């Protein structure tokens with residue numbers, strides 16, 4: 074390459090010197106102009122060639138794409154991925170290195186497998202990797218990415234995230250919702266008590282309990298009593314589980330966007346059906362709330378300062394009235410007429426008129442929280458219980474700690490949680506072994522990671538599953554050992570903030586999960602209550618099965634069925 078460059082340089086010099094000689098020799102102007110023309114032309118051609126070479130050599134020096142497997146035409150690597158994607162992606166790192174790529178259909182996927190490279194994405198270039206990919210199913214569900222999870226990083230996301238973090242998940246609100254959490258957890262303990270000595274499906278009770286807590290935080294439906302409440306709960310649960318199934322289904326339309334309009338597998342159609350059902354439920358919930366608000370005085374809504382999301386939005390409207398700040402005004406515009414109408418006691422347009430953006434926001438928040446969040450939390454509860462039940466020493470230490478902190482004559486209260494350090498470490502160890510976060514980041518422009526080019530709009534996966542099981546960062550990584558999280562107790566080295574990219578189950582950077590304070594509280598409270606109130610064994614003849622099933626969360630393939638036995642001496646505690 075350089076030899077080409079120097080030979081051209083010499084040619085250029087020799088032409089230049091002959092042209093200079095003509096001038097010095099004082100040849101007449103006509104002769105000069107006759108000869109100068111071809112010389113100038115040749116020089117320009119040579120300069121052009123040189124320029125071309127230079128740009129070519131620069132671009133050939135620009136970073137290559139990451140390495141990766143060979144793919145088939147059109148389908149790319151799709152036929153080779155199989156079902157257990159988390160295992161496959163981890164094994165591929167052994168072959169192709171810490172950063173590799175593959176194509177699925179026409180989309181480029183990049184997988185990052187070390188904390189150092191993850192840092193380049195979520196810390197050093199967080200501003201670039203701040204978008205998300207949206208599938209056909211999630212696009213239907215999120216009204217083309219208008220929710221917090223799937224929105225591009227734009228003004229809409231900033232506003233929703235602010236409300237999510239500073240209102241919905243604020244310390245004040247979390248504290249105020251403590252009575253709902255206690256109510257739901259105690260209700261489940263009471264139910265389990267009625268099943269002493271029989272089989273209990275742990276994921277099922279976790280899903281119901283956590284789902285109810287989240288639902289009540291989004292809109293407190295305690296006034297839906299009796300048959301109406303039961304019907305609503307059952308219907309929501311059915312829709313939610315249908316949605317989870319659809320979300321977990323690989324869809325050809327995602328791999329080949331040109332086929333999307335044919336909806337060959339009916340994924341879009343099915344998701345729209347679920348959405349319609351959700352819309353009807355939400356329309357009636359909103360209508361009921363607006364009616365009930367109009368009957369109440371301003372301070373009559375909610376107890377102990379507790380606010381559900383509906384109320385938070387109503388309050389934002391009120392604050393806007395008082396302060397008239399631009400931000401609140403923008404929020405008001407977004408949260409639409411429904412507020413204005415309800416606050417002025419004007420009748421509400423029927424649902425058939427169409428969903429306002431307020432309704433959409435409520436529904437989206439419910440979806441983000443309940444579908445992804447609840448599925449994740451229920452799965453983690455199940456994995457924690459399975460790990461504790463398999464490791465007798467761990468079970469013994471967890472229960473000893475509970476006896477010491479809570480006492481045998483009390484039920485667990487949220488105030489006990491900060492002192493349950495061993496249980497906290499047990500939950501972290503479960504997050505380490507059973508996390509799978511496949512919410513890829515999408516760069517808004519071309520960039521470079523680990524010396525490789527990452528084109529704009531490719532899907533970048535941070536393989537937290539492989540990092541959190543990598544023997545380079547963890548001693549005996551497959552051993553369930555909560556003590557590893559107690560070693561640096563008092564420091565924030567193993568917190569959930571995503572600063573340490575050897576352990577980041579809630580992601581990291583500006584798009585990290587904002588809900589970990591709530592999740593931590595709920596996981597601790599529910600598990601502490603299950604383990605303090607009951608002794609647990611597997612049904613007779615059953616053995617532990619730790620096979621995983623890959624989906625939007627990493628579930629246990631075989632649900633954990635366990636048998637509870639009364640542990641506390643006083644049966645009245647369970648009532």
Ligand code: HEM
Nearest residue numbers: 221222442446449450510512578579580581584585586588
């Ligand atoms: C075991 C429970 C959960 C786990 C492990 C989990 C994990 C995650 C992860 C890994 C991300 C992506 C982070 C990133 O891209 O860096 C995320 C995003 C998110 N999670 Fe969670 N999550 C859980 C529960 C919840 C719950 C209960 C809620 C709602 C109440 C929730 C709301 C969100 C939202 C809104 C986002 C998107 C944030 C954004 O893009 O700005 N999560 N979560």
